[in-house]
Amino acid sequence: MNIIIEPYILMEIFYKLVRYVPVTLAIAVTSMLLASILGILVMVIRMKKVPVLSPIADLYVLLGRALPTMIVLYIVFFALPIILMVFSESTGKKFDFNQIPAVTFAIIGLTLSTGAYLAEIFRAAVQSVEKGQMEAALSIGMTWWQGFYRIILRQAAVFAMPLMANQFLNLIKNTSIAFMITVMELFGAANVLSASNNRYLEVYVVVALLYWGTSITFEKIFLVIEDKLAFFKKGIKQ
Amino acid sequence: MITFKNIHKSFGDNQVLKGINCTIPTGSVTVILGPSGSGKTTLLRSINFLEKADRGEIILDDLHINVEKASKAEIHKIRQHTAMVFQMYNLFTNKTALENVMEGLTIVKKLPKHEAKEQALFYLEKVGLVNKADAYPHELSGGQQQRIGIARALALNPDVILFDEPTSALDPELVGEVLEVMQTVVQEVNSTMLVVTHEINFAREVADNIIFMDHGVIVEQGPPEEILSNPKEERTKQFLSRYISFNEYDI
Numbered sequence: 001m002n003i004i005i006e007p008y009i010l011m012e013i014f015y016k017l018v019r020y021v022p023v024t025l026a027i028a029v030t031s032m033l034l035a036s037i038l039g040i041l042v043m044v045i046r047m048k049k050v051p052v053l054s055p056i057a058d059l060y061v062l063l064g065r066a067l068p069t070m071i072v073l074y075i076v077f078f079a080l081p082i083i084l085m086v087f088s089e090s091t092g093k094k095f096d097f098n099q100i101p102a103v104t105f106a107i108i109g110l111t112l113s114t115g116a117y118l119a120e121i122f123r124a125a126v127q128s129v130e131k132g133q134m135e136a137a138l139s140i141g142m143t144w145w146q147g148f149y150r151i152i153l154r155q156a157a158v159f160a161m162p163l164m165a166n167q168f169l170n171l172i173k174n175t176s177i178a179f180m181i182t183v184m185e186l187f188g189a190a191n192v193l194s195a196s197n198n199r200y201l202e203v204y205v206v207v208a209l210l211y212w213g214t215s216i217t218f219e220k221i222f223l224v225i226e227d228k229l230a231f232f233k234k235g236i237k238q
Numbered sequence: 239m240i241t242f243k244n245i246h247k248s249f250g251d252n253q254v255l256k257g258i259n260c261t262i263p264t265g266s267v268t269v270i271l272g273p274s275g276s277g278k279t280t281l282l283r284s285i286n287f288l289e290k291a292d293r294g295e296i297i298l299d300d301l302h303i304n305v306e307k308a309s310k311a312e313i314h315k316i317r318q319h320t321a322m323v324f325q326m327y328n329l330f331t332n333k334t335a336l337e338n339v340m341e342g343l344t345i346v347k348k349l350p351k352h353e354a355k356e357q358a359l360f361y362l363e364k365v366g367l368v369n370k371a372d373a374y375p376h377e378l379s380g381g382q383q384q385r386i387g388i389a390r391a392l393a394l395n396p397d398v399i400l401f402d403e404p405t406s407a408l409d410p411e412l413v414g415e416v417l418e419v420m421q422t423v424v425q426e427v428n429s430t431m432l433v434v435t436h437e438i439n440f441a442r443e444v445a446d447n448i449i450f451m452d453h454g455v456i457v458e459q460g461p462p463e464e465i466l467s468n469p470k471e472e473r474t475k476q477f478l479s480r481y482i483s484f485n486e487y488d489i
Contacts, residue, residue: 132328135288140342140394141318150345154332232332232374 005202013199013206017189021210024186027103028172031110035171036164038111039118043126044148046119057119064116070177073109077181080105106178114171121167125160126152158230165222169215186210239264240285240398240430245294245305247280254280255291256454262447264299264397267424267431269441269462272451273477278434279325281451282400285432286320287313299397318346321391325403327383329375335362335386336371342394361389364426365419381412385419392427401433413437420444438481442466450474 045057064072081097129152137147179188186207194203240262247255254277262268270278283289284305285296291305298319303312321342329338336358343354362368365385375383384404391399404420405413417440424431424444435441441448441462448465450458450473458471469475 130326130328130331132324132326133330136322136324136328136330138288138317139286139320139322139324139400140390141314141346142342143314146345150341151330151332232334233376234374 005205009199009202010206013193013202014210016193017186017203017206017210020184020186020189021214023103023184024172024175025214027106027110027175027178027183027185028168031107031114031175032168032171034107034111035114035118038115039122042115042119043122046123047126061116061119064113065120067113069110069113069174070180072113073106073177073181076109076112077102077105080108102182103178105181106175106183109181110171110174110178113174114167117167118164121160121163122156125156125163128159129155154229158226158233161222161226161229165219165226168218168222172215172218173211239297239299240432241295241297242281243295243297245281245284245291245296247277247284247289247291254454255284258294258454258456260449260456260459262430262432264430265428266446267433267444268447268449269445270432270434270449270451271436271438271441271465271477272457276451277454278451279402282322282402282432282434285398285400286317286322288322319396320398320400321394321396322400322402323384323387323391323404325406327375327380327387327407329383329386329390331375334372334374335367335378335389338375338386339390339393342390347394358389358393361393362386364392364422365389379412380408381415384408384416388416388419388423392423392429396429398430398432399427401431401435403434403436405435405437436481438466438478450477452477 042057042060045053046061048054050057081100084097133151133155134144134147137151138144142150175185176187178185179191182188184192190203190207194200197203242258242260245255245258246253258277258281270281272278280289284291285298287308290308293306296303296305296316298316301312301316301319303316329335330341333341336355339358339361340351340354343349343357344351347354349357359368359371362371365388367382367385367389370378370382370386375386378386388404401420405416408416417437420433420440421444433441433445445462448459448462449456450465450469450471452473458465458469458474465474466478469478
């Protein structure tokens with residue numbers, strides 16, 4: 001009994017836990033995609049100073065970054081169904097919100113939390129593009145949207161990529177708190193498993209390795225994307 | 239024809255344009271001279287609404303725009319009739335030289351790609367840079383970038399081309415190639431050209447008309463031989479004497 005960690009048990013735990021990696025990734029990737037859309041929307045609303053929406057967007061960015069993700073998740077999981085319930089009763093349509101899977105709330109919560117950060121990242125990225133680029137686009141008769149989409153966004157993307165990678169890696173790790181609202185993802189599965197077999201050390205070593213492996217993989221993927229987006233900073237077009 | 243009627247513009251407390259009235263005939267080359275801070279660039283940029291003047295009227299052929307009430311549609315329309323060459327070139331850094339010229343043709347003029355490419359190459363040829371068609375802006379010298387900028391403006395076949403100090407950011411050695419291109423352009427293109435510059439010799443050689451501005455007003459205007467050799471206003475004389483002697487000293 002001198003061996004602290006038994007390789008065979010590690011393997012067994014690995015097989016049991018690795019199937020939860022896709023769950024974690026699905027939550028992270030979905031939240032990231034939704035948060036990116038939300039972030040761009042919020043950034044544009046604030047940049048264009050859209051009446052009514054702009055102060056709301058300001059408040060959102062302020063709160064979204066000030067609140068711990070776990071609290072956002074709790075608010076979404078416990079408060080949102082109540083609000084929806086009241087709302088649906090007042091419109092006369094009944095819907096049982098308990099049927100909505102917890103993972104949906106996890107995704108909503110993580111999206112809201114990440115979106116606030118992304119809105120700021122996108123703002124910084126867009127502001128990093130020289131003012132003259134938009135002026136040139138307007139001067140040749142493009143609309144603001146055409147210039148924004150075809151010129152500004154593509155240059156800003158290069159700036160935003162490393163920051164988005166940071167945010168995404170954070171998000172992968174943050175999915176672990178989805179367990180607090182009953183979502184059975186990687187960390188949740190690890191907790192359940194270790195409680196049942198009392199192999200805390202082994203389980204958490206494996207879980208750490210799995211998070212680590214996933215993060216490293218995505219770090220590399222983001223580097224490749226960044227490289228591809230920056231094509232215009234390199235040599236003559238092939 | 240471009241007409242300015244009583245154009246006013248302030249940046250905070252700083253009054254930059256104090257009631258500009260003038261008319262620029264179609265197809266002419268007009269050079270705007272004046273010391274820094276005289277409002278010449280602001281005037282130029284107010285035409286395509288990169289700078290929105292506070293009040294006054296801008297008339298481009300049959301397009302009458304009351305600046306105060308200018309609608310998005312009107313602004314968009316006047317931008318489609320004008321093109322601009324910038325001091326800092328402002329080429330789209332994420333596009334090749336060719337794509338820079340094509341962008342307005344495919345997106346704004348909605349030409350099919352092959353046609354746009356053909357035209358873009360034609361204008362690159364005109365500025366002598368067909369061999370750089372696939373280069374990105376950062377791979378080009380300032381002078382080359384500015385020539386692409388000129389090609390981008392020409393390709394749109396605009397009624398008016400606005401040159402905003404096109405040679406000011408260039409190395410002295412590169413100024414020549416850009417001025418040369420501009421000179422050929424002036425001879426071959428029918429667009430009205432409005433040029434803000436400090437190149438007095440360029441003004442003397444190619445301008446039909448010179449406007450001298452100072453402190454937000456037009457001090458004097460007329461044909462180059464009159465303004466440059468025989469200015470009436472004291473302020474113009476003062477400006478030119480420094481300028482011309484400085485230039486001679488420089489040579």
